[in-house]
Amino acid sequence: MIVQAAGLAVLAAISPTVLLLAVVYLGSGRPRETLLAYLAGALLMSIVMGIVVLVLLRAGGFSLPQHRTDRYGLRLGLGILILVAGLVFTRREPKPPDPSRPKKGIMSKLIANPAPYTAFLAGILVFAPGITFIAAIQVVATAKADLSETAAALAVVIAINVALVWLPLLTFLVAPEATTRRLAAFNAWLRRHSHVILSVVLIAAGLIVAINGLVGLIQKG
DSSP states (O other): OHHHHHHHHHHHHOOHHHHHHHHHHHTSSSHHHHHHHHHHHHHHHHHHHHHHHHHHHHHTTTTSGGGHHHHHHHHHHHHHHHHHHHHHHHHSOOOOOOTTSOOOSHHHHHHHSOOHHHHHHHHHHHTSOOHHHHHHHHHHHTSOOOHHHHHHHHHHHHHHHTHHHHHHHHHHHHOHHHHHHHHHHHHHHHHHTHHHHHHHHHHHHHHHHHHHHHHHHHHHO
16 A cells, blocks of 8 residues: 555656745745745645545545545546546647746746745645655555554655655755756756656556556456
């Protein structure tokens, strides 16, 4: 259960936007405080939404043995949904940025004013749950596990989900200049290939969840 949930959490954690904000905050006037606030917002959103999704699925009885068919049906349906989203995203051509029309969204404003309070808000907004994160939580929620196992699995999923925030923070504390330089280079590469990477992530997550649900239904039948 933990291995499958962790694998989906890794896919959920891959986000050019998350890393871009980390790079911006590391280059701010107060990098440690700003990135720490960013991490706090990310953790708050991930923990709250993780618990909400888990409680809702557990309340539906999907972890009970007699609901095994429903559990695998849920996984199959969710996997197909993620897979379709990945295929649709693959067919969409990314629009090149227009220099004459700079972005004016809330994220652009948060990036333009890097400070601890804006970083905290950015962490909440950026880590609003996506379908791959929900897929990781549903693996935990629908597993037949006791409270301690469920809590441990949920903690692992959340820690992995915000890894692109706390990992840069830890490495920055050890080697500030090298971390900022290498992270900026990696972020540039990630942004250049973000369309392909996100498509692959969605398709891979969809296949994992759908196959697991299909195999469970076949075995149950």
